Amino acid sequence: MATPTKYSIWSLLRNAGSYHQNWQRVWRQPTPKDEYEVIVIGGGGHGLATAYYLATVHGITNVAVLEKGWLGGGNTGRNTTVVRSNYLYDESSGIYELSMKLWEGLSQELNYNVMFSQRGVIGLSHDRHGNDEQSRRGGAIHLNGIDSEILNVAQVRALVPIINTSPNIRYPLFGGMLQRRGGNARHDAVAWGYARGADARGVDILQETEVIGLMREGSRVVGVETSRGAIRAKRVGIVVAGHSGVLANMAGFRLPLESYPLQALVSEPIKPVLHTVIMSGKVHVYLSQSDKGELVIGASRDAHNSYSQRGSFHLIEEQLAALIELFPIFGRLRMMRQWGGIVDVCPDASPIIGKTPIEGLFINCGWGTGGFKATPGSGWVFAHTLATGEPHSINAPFSLKRFSSGYLIDEHGAAGVAH
Amino acid sequence: MKQQPYRLPTGGRIERNRPISFVYDGRPYDGFIGDTLASALLANGVRLVGRSFKYHRPRGVMTAGSNEPNAIVQLETGAYAEPNTRATQVELYDGLTAASQNCWPSVGFDFGAWTSHFSDLFPAGFYYKTFMWPRSAWMRYEYFIRRMAGLGSSPRVPDPDRYEKMHTHCDVLVVGSGPAGLSAALAAGRAGARVILVDEQNEVGGSLLEETIAIGNDPAMSWANKVREELIALPETRVLLRSTAYGYYDHNLVMISQRVSDHLGLSERSTDIPRQILWKVRAKEVVLATGAHERPLIFPDNDRPGVMLASAARSYVNRYAVKPGSSAIFFTNNDSAYKAALDMHAAGMRVSGIIDVRSDISGSWAQSVRDAGIPIFENQVVVATHGKSGLKGVSVMKLNPSGDGVDGVTQRVHGDVLCMSGGWSPVVHLFSQSRGKLNFDVAKNCFVPGTPVQASITVGACNGSFLLSDCLREGFLAGTEAAKNAGFEAIVPDLPDVQEPELTEERAVWETPNRLPSGRGGKRFIDFQNDVTSRDVELAAREGYLSVEHLKRYTTLGMGTDQGKLSNVNGLAVFSRCTGHDIPALGVTTFRPPYTPVTFGVIGGRDVDHLFDPVRKTPMHEWHVSSGALFEDVGQWKRPHYYPQDGEDMAAAVKRECEAVGSTVGIADASTLGKLDLRGPDVKKLLNWVYTNAWNKLETDRCRYGLMLGENGMVFDDGVTTKLSDEHYLMSTTSGGAGHVHQWLEEWLQCEWLDMKVWVTNITTQYAVAQISGPRARDLLAELTSDIDVSPQAFPFMSMRCGTVAGISARVFRISFSGELSYEINVPANKGMALWRALMSCGQKYNITPYGTESMHVLRAEKGFIIVGEETDGTVTPMDLGMDWIVSKAKKNFLGKRSLSRSDIIKSDRKQLVGLLTDNPDYVLGVGAQIVSQINESPPMPMEGHVTSSYYGPRVGRSIAMALLSGGLKRQGETVTVWDRGNIVRAKVSSPVFYDRDGDRMNA
């Protein structure tokens, strides 16, 4: 395996001299082997991060990532890239803050600029109850050692002068909760960076390879059937987000989650006007401005279950009304592109990361509307789980068993507006 | 009237008798009604209209429509400012003001153009490879990247305009009013179908607007207007112009954005007419007649101002009577450039020649061109363009014998416009959005619609049929078929006679061969707006971004405001060369809505400002207003929060209100509480299922409190339900929960318990409710009723009586949320105000005191009553609330029961409801304060609970709080430490009931 060219301004300069003819491939296009030590199903951010940490942290490189389409083509490449770690419960703090710490060095770790921009995330409150709720969360987050600031209206206005702070609107602003370390990252780059890093260490990344069945011997999984033939493996990890239920079905067990469409949209690019991420649960919308200048806007998931990557237009109507309510100056801007993804939502709005009823088969799913931010941490703990056969203490609470024991980690409040 | 140097003396569809003036980049110009901003700028000789996104290259008008990548401007200023507006679609109005964008200080001298000199350093995706060192610097790099990026600027003041929505159905929706669309609409309309014909332009006609061929005996546009008139005269047919069908969703839902007043001068606009209308059309049949876009060719410096599509040049000459330059050069691989060349020649422009990659060119188009004396440079290509910020000429070379390179000497051809044609791409966006698959037609060199998946038919150029006669024929057939499918009898109209030359075959070239390999020499643009060149596409392929989606994302190809209308197919073609896969194997990227960008305002519609969310007011609302109440939002309701008197603050007002309730009588408006009327033989059964307690023994006219659990065993609503008769109950819910509980009941009744006979009606707003509470409440009630015996024996706690109160027939419930003797008087909503006034005037002698939600909360907290959503948050069981008594052990089952026995639910260290009494009785804890089990210098600190409600309790004379505390039920008397916004506070764990533990007052 050739070590890949290190990316830097110097390598750019050098390659400019040769008309950029000598750049190497970001990842190979290998042919599947007959057998791997570990197979990761799903080439989204979480699957690729899992493979990367298997190789780098655990030295397990005989790994394949199987992706039915193109890398990052699922929710990884469709999300609105809000990253933050200000969740309510200790268990959530553990995994999201692990992710945050990894985000903070990710571009350097991967030598791929994932453009993690800690521009701050503000959740807005529009009533007293909202303020109380934020006091509770803000306190808990702070006491968990994670940065969190409660803002009054004037402080919100100072950070976001264009927001509507008139007291005479339907739901006037009451305050906000800020995580300065939160922000955005470039979604595609996360998938590509992990893929490049994993590939360089010998992981086979197999695109256009759909898993269509699981091979079992007794109570053990021994491999997968794919659109390109059978591939054996000692351990298999399922990381397929919206299609988790489909894969579980292939394996013969059920998951307590439902798949829904979640939509997002962007405006035409404009010069910088918004420097922080803004989220409102009550005036239901959230948004940020991308480095290209587009406003990236999201809101609710659809109410119906679906695997078709598109939602209902009335939700777009509602979210843009909410946007204009918060930012009346945006009324004349335009929606440039609109799309949807399929999110896998657990009853307690927290993920499942761990064992399945089948030996050797592990699952990482249920990230629902908010798993992009968890990509590094999720991959890290899942790699640990696949490597050792046991969950790490950080993901142990997120077991499938919690639904039968009742140890729910209810983060509905945190996910009040989907992101 | 100033000279418009490039305006032709005659012709065009502009209204020459309506001259108007406008300002561009601070300079005044003149034009005509009927112009677009782009045509008027060209008429005035303004060729440099913008700067590109990445390299800030000077750019000119490239197209004449919605596919424009370059001429995007900042329209108007202040409240009417609109960034990124396509000058090719802006209808000129008097007084229009526009400015170029993404350039500084001016479009002519743009500082940002320095990037162009370092462009070798900025290939596709360069930002993924750099800006990583030092780690902390990214935000600084990003600051500059962000400033360089973006195009126009957002308005800084609220949008003054109004937007509307229309919802409608039709039999046949025809999208596009070119020859194919018009004939389809005509055929369907004549059959009597309800037809809607939409077109994004201000006139019907589509390609006919610049067509010189006759249809039947009429000039093309006369035919088009006759069809339009016939359509308008039909009773069931509607023609929507300036209307873009931008999204094709499931079940034949097509979204259309209509621009109603954008073409009017600012002074002519008024709020009486909406600016735009969003049409949501559900059509039985859809006919897609969306035409085709011409493709550019890819060659070095193909972006110089003056390079434009041949079809656009033709449109400027024929439709707008504007010469796009003084002398034109054509560069083509197909016949359509010939048409344009002839029209320009006829308009008196110099045509320097047609450079055609094909050899042995024959056919009648070529013949006409030769007859006109225009030279044809067969088998040749443009290898360079000359000029600085405007085209002066091109260099051409011969193709080598194998056609993959160039040979011989370069020859210079002069001209200031280069009209290019790389063939045509059908506008398949809507078809693709409808989830139809596309096929690549090798003969026609383009993607054409495959089999439709919704009820739709594609016709005309959108279908790859580029001859006028074919368009008409397909349109008539499709209109007839669509009408038949929609249930009408229809006959195919007679096809008018059209004389048009046959087309000769096009030669598939995309990036034309050149002296230097791509990546060297002049940039060969594919996506003009995003500055994606063929070098970038090659790089993506070389680096292994091999899926078309990766290509798009890595290079940003097709992701500009034009959404790749000109670039997608060209990009694919180059990618195909680089990867060795043919185009069909590569596939296309998803066409995501909208077809062209749609204003946020029109999508939001009227649901903004005071209509953002309905305001719900109780029948007594005006009384509260005139009594100086301050309101708070509770769900959609406006509820009196408190009633300050003479400058009282909230604390003072609440203290006064609570004390009145404790000592005499208070009155509160409880109309917002949810009320569900339950009828049917199985109501009791339903109640037994949805509540945790047993309902079998409840007697008529008696009330019972219940907790409702989700399937996970967690409390989600509570309220009192009263038995009115054996088959008739009234359930009350929390104010915010009525809708949710109603849905919950209906979900079970409709989906799971189909045999249960229960009818649920939400009657929340049918009744007004006045709550009177306090030791004198009975006296007050007694004075106002003659037919209800209010004695404690006759009307005990938790019962209901019907009768008249203040002459109004009422249901009176003796229930209490305040802990005092209390009645809730329900009367028909329209009698609410009368009841309230009667109570107020009769209550005067008791100093009756209105109280708001704040006092309500304080009173109930003193009494230890929970509020769902305060003491519970979706993770709390009845046991956690210390309310085991309400969970029936005897009942076999109820919703949530099974979950309550799970191992983690029965653990003793769960968070449980307690009271907290701070050591300092005047210190009121903050709601949300955390109880910590250990104090550290700095976080982290382990938490074991949090404060759910906290007040100063006037009746108990000290601060009180409720909290959820780990293992709290067994920790009474313990002292805990609370972290309250940074303060460390000590508090003793107590019972959450602080007032009248035995309930004597309430039961009195």
Ligand SMILES: Cc1cc2nc3c(=O)[nH]c(=O)nc-3n(C[C@H](O)[C@H](O)[C@H](O)COP(=O)(O)OP(=O)(O)OC[C@H]3O[C@@H](n4cnc5c(N)ncnc54)[C@H](O)[C@@H]3O)c2cc1C
């Ligand atoms: C519109 C939208 C906005 C969002 N916004 C945010 C946000 O702002 N912040 C945030 O943190 N999160 C957000 N999310 C959620 C976030 O995108 C996801 O939680 C996260 O990206 C999931 O990553 P993943 O790798 O698990 O899944 P994915 O990226 O979906 O990857 C799963 C992969 O599995 C593949 N696959 C499926 N079935 C098979 C099979 N049988 N064989 C092989 N491969 C298969 C799929 O093709 C896919 O590539 C958003 C989601 C959406 C849809």
